[in-house]
Amino acid sequence: MVHRLLRCSTIMVSSQVLPPLAPFPPPSLRSHLSQQDWDALLDAWDISARAYCSQADDIISQADSLPLFLTSFIQEIAPTGPSFILGPSQTAKSLLNSTLNLFTRRIAVNPPPELTRWQVLADASKLYTKAHISVSLSMLFSTQPAVLETSLSPLKKSLITQLDAGFKTDIVTLERTLTRLNHLIHASRHVATFILAGSDLLDGLVTRYKIMNPPLRKVIIATTYLCLVGLTEDGNSRNTESTETGSNGNGKARWGMLADSLFELTSIAEAHRSGPLNVNDSLVAELVSATPLLAILLRRAEAAGTLSPTLKARLETLQGFKKAGVGPSRPRAKRRRQKVDKGKGVADGDAGMEMHIHKMSQIAVIQDLFPDLGSGFVAKLLEEFGEDPEAVIAKLLEDDLPPALAAADRAELLSSQSTIESLPENTTAPRSAPTQSQNLNLPQRRNIFDDDELTSEMTNLHFGKRNPAKTADDVLADRKTAPNKAAIMSALAAFDSDDDERDDTYDADDVGGAVDTAAGGEDEVDGNANEEILFRGWQADPKVFDRDASTRRGDPRGKLREVTGMTDEAIEGWAVMLGRNLRLKRRLEIKYNTFTGIQTELASTSWRGRGEDSGTDTGVPSSFRRSRGGGSDRGRGRDRGGGSGGGSGNVAGPASDKDTEAARRRKEANKGSKANHNRRDQRAKKMARGGFPG
Numbered sequence: 001m002v003h004r005l006l007r008c009s010t011i012m013v014s015s016q017v018l019p020p021l022a023p024f025p026p027p028s029l030r031s032h033l034s035q036q037d038w039d040a041l042l043d044a045w046d047i048s049a050r051a052y053c054s055q056a057d058d059i060i061s062q063a064d065s066l067p068l069f070l071t072s073f074i075q076e077i078a079p080t081g082p083s084f085i086l087g088p089s090q091t092a093k094s095l096l097n098s099t100l101n102l103f104t105r106r107i108a109v110n111p112p113p114e115l116t117r118w119q120v121l122a123d124a125s126k127l128y129t130k131a132h133i134s135v136s137l138s139m140l141f142s143t144q145p146a147v148l149e150t151s152l153s154p155l156k157k158s159l160i161t162q163l164d165a166g167f168k169t170d171i172v173t174l175e176r177t178l179t180r181l182n183h184l185i186h187a188s189r190h191v192a193t194f195i196l197a198g199s200d201l202l203d204g205l206v207t208r209y210k211i212m213n214p215p216l217r218k219v220i221i222a223t224t225y226l227c228l229v230g231l232t233e234d235g236n237s238r239n240t241e242s243t244e245t246g247s248n249g250n251g252k253a254r255w256g257m258l259a260d261s262l263f264e265l266t267s268i269a270e271a272h273r274s275g276p277l278n279v280n281d282s283l284v285a286e287l288v289s290a291t292p293l294l295a296i297l298l299r300r301a302e303a304a305g306t307l308s309p310t311l312k313a314r315l316e317t318l319q320g321f322k323k324a325g326v327g328p329s330r331p332r333a334k335r336r337r338q339k340v341d342k343g344k345g346v347a348d349g350d351a352g353m354e355m356h357i358h359k360m361s362q363i364a365v366i367q368d369l370f371p372d373l374g375s376g377f378v379a380k381l382l383e384e385f386g387e388d389p390e391a392v393i394a395k396l397l398e399d400d401l402p403p404a405l406a407a408a409d410r411a412e413l414l415s416s417q418s419t420i421e422s423l424p425e426n427t428t429a430p431r432s433a434p435t436q437s438q439n440l441n442l443p444q445r446r447n448i449f450d451d452d453e454l455t456s457e458m459t460n461l462h463f464g465k466r467n468p469a470k471t472a473d474d475v476l477a478d479r480k481t482a483p484n485k486a487a488i489m490s491a492l493a494a495f496d497s498d499d500d501e502r503d504d505t506y507d508a509d510d511v512g513g514a515v516d517t518a519a520g521g522e523d524e525v526d527g528n529a530n531e532e533i534l535f536r537g538w539q540a541d542p543k544v545f546d547r548d549a550s551t552r553r554g555d556p557r558g559k560l561r562e563v564t565g566m567t568d569e570a571i572e573g574w575a576v577m578l579g580r581n582l583r584l585k586r587r588l589e590i591k592y593n594t595f596t597g598i599q600t601e602l603a604s605t606s607w608r609g610r611g612e613d614s615g616t617d618t619g620v621p622s623s624f625r626r627s628r629g630g631g632s633d634r635g636r637g638r639d640r641g642g643g644s645g646g647g648s649g650n651v652a653g654p655a656s657d658k659d660t661e662a663a664r665r666r667k668e669a670n671k672g673s674k675a676n677h678n679r680r681d682q683r684a685k686k687m688a689r690g691g692f693p694g
Contacts, residue, residue, distance in 0.1 A: 018055070019048050021069035024076050030085075042091050049098035057109055060102065067114045070103050078123035081374070081411030088409075100128050104136040111140065111147065118151045122180045125187035126372045129410060131399040134187050141190040152194055155181070156201060163204025166562055171216055174208075178219045183372060185226045192230025193254060199264055206268050209283040210563055212530075218368050220283065225291045225369065229397060231258040232300045255306045258297070262314040269321050276536035277563070280323045289323040291369070292390050296397070362389050370396060376412035380405060530564040534574055535588045545575035 022045075030038070052060060060066065077085055077096075086092035103124060107115050114120070125133055141148045159177070162169045185192050195201060205220050231254045269284035279285065288294055294315055301307040363378045366389055370378075378392070384405060385391040395401055537544055537560055544556045551557055552568050560571060578585055651667055653660035 018051055018059075018063065020065035021045065021048055021052075021063075022065075023068050024072040026076065039091075042086065042089075042095060046091050046095045046098065049095060049102060053098050053101050057105055060105055061109055066102060066106060067112045070099060070106065071114050071120055073099055074103070074120055074123045074127055078127040081372075082127070083409055083411050100132060103128070104133065107136060107140050111144075116140075116147045116151055118155055118184060119180065121151070121188075122184040126183040129372075130187040131401075131406065134399070137188040138190065141188065148190055148194055152191065156195065160200050160204050163201070163208045167211075167565060171211070171213055175213075175216045175219050178223050179371065182219070182222050182226055185223065185230055186370075189230045189233040189254075192227045192233075193257065196227050196231065196257060196261055202261065202264060206283050209286075210277075211565070217286070221287055221290060222369055222371075224283065224287055225293055228258065228261060228293060229296060231255070231261070232297060232304075255301070255304075255311070259308075259311050259314065262311070262318065266314060266317050269318070273321075276533065276540060278532055282321075284318065285321045285323055288318050288321055290365075292393060294319055294322075295390070296394065359387075362387065365389050366392055366396075369393060372410065374409070374411040375414045377405075377408060377410050379414060380408065380412075530566065531588070532592060533560070533564055534571065535578075535592060538575060538578065542575070545572055547572045 025033075033041070052063065052066065082092060082096050086095065103115070106112075121137065125137070155177075159174075162174050162177075185195060202224070205224055209217055209220050265284050265287075269282060272282040272284070273279050298307070298312075298315055301311060359379070359382065362382055363375050366378050366381070367373060367375070373396075381392045381395070381401075382389070384402065385395065537556075541556065544551065544554075544560060557568065557571070560566075561568070564571070566574075578588075650660060651663045653663070655661075
């Protein structure tokens, strides 16, 4: 096969017989080819493609093998980039330029259905970039509107169905589809207009954004951003800042569509703010905070002269939803701690490139909007435009790059082979012993015992006393080492012997200092992403968490299941645990600013009898109050009186008190009804029988 292609490629162009182009092989076939065969195939394709480029458009349109070759080439190269499969050779670059020429010329005149599918157009937009293919796509969709309708209508209906299906949709497939479509939206303003026509797809993007899936959320943000920015682009000029009249007089219609889309986003954001969910956890808040959307729309509207008061008011309204501290601006570089010089150094032959954390974050911000760009190419853009991500994004959207960067490989990565290439070929050869002159240049080995006090000066070592002739009186008389009296007095003044112990009365109530170990750590509350949604829903209507069939079939429970992604059993179980755990409830109230400031009432720990109220406590224990009042629950023969104990008076109270007098009367009443008879009578009986006193 390889030799046949080589023979066909040597046919002279003047013979008017062009060799057919073989389809680009898939990975399963490329793995069986040697490097020599692969280079021969690239040479054959390059020669044949250049031969086709030299022909007229009518001859190119009659080539049956060209659409299949271009389709297979674009779909195989676009996912990984040309450098990964074709390599950095001049043949690969020539083949890439030839395929771009053939693709743009083939879709300009009677394009075949194979080349007008949205998958092929999206991959071509990613492979050849917007700067080289946007004009061809604009001419294609302007001259043949049916191609746009035929290619994108089934996709749009499928996306609306998947976005509205909830958890039944395959999130991974949806993410890949939107990521692939974003390249086509970025390259063609017609596609952006078609996608935003009607509010169904935009509503679906807002609904799907509520699902806690960070990769899908980034793709949805990028799709919405590219569609809105695409409405402001001009297909007749590469400079999107100059004018917005557009072809066929539809420029004003796109500005009107932009105003309608901004109004819809404002309504969605207002509805989200008034709901129980977090204000910042919405598509609109993230869109205006993480992307330079509002700045670009305002600048382009002013340049085009279409900044109406209505459009300006809607842009200012959306500016109010911007989150504090979030934006595409350059993060502040962290200050590095100065390293201690340990006498060590880096070897002279090491060629490593240090990458700061803030630069990696800048590259990630740009790659979220332009995932087809390599990290190495983005790093070059940042160096060119003064480490400003907003300037880089604006230049990429306007296709206004310097010639050196416009011709550079956009899939270039940061990995460098300079270190590997600089290594000697034979690293296993024995090395000769270093000479004395070479040893002088080598760094000295250091350890923790360097500059030690004992090793630096041997005169510090001594046996026994340092000065044997010095007596204790001499030591006491020497005041050089005596402590300072002022320091002692200041330390005594700072000491307060009257300091009382810390009051731990409210530690169990978690007033301000105690560590609550019974209710779990902060991770128990913060670990669940749906905690706020459930708690605010419980505050709004606790009946939504009832465990009955009618509640489960209701609309409020259905919305709660859709937003949180939890089952009925999990939602009801969460409400049960919240009712049992008062500390968790208090912590959620404090966290979401619903705490009223009322502390839990602490019950008294002293013992009280039945029927007693803490409000009538007189400071006397209940047992002493009942001992002389004849409590009814004591049993026979226990008390000293026959009173019912129901009165509130005390025999030792004030004499002028009515309750005291009544208590004294009850004290002597009916003492004989129980086993405590009159003591005097009993003593008289005992003495009459001849007993002795005492």
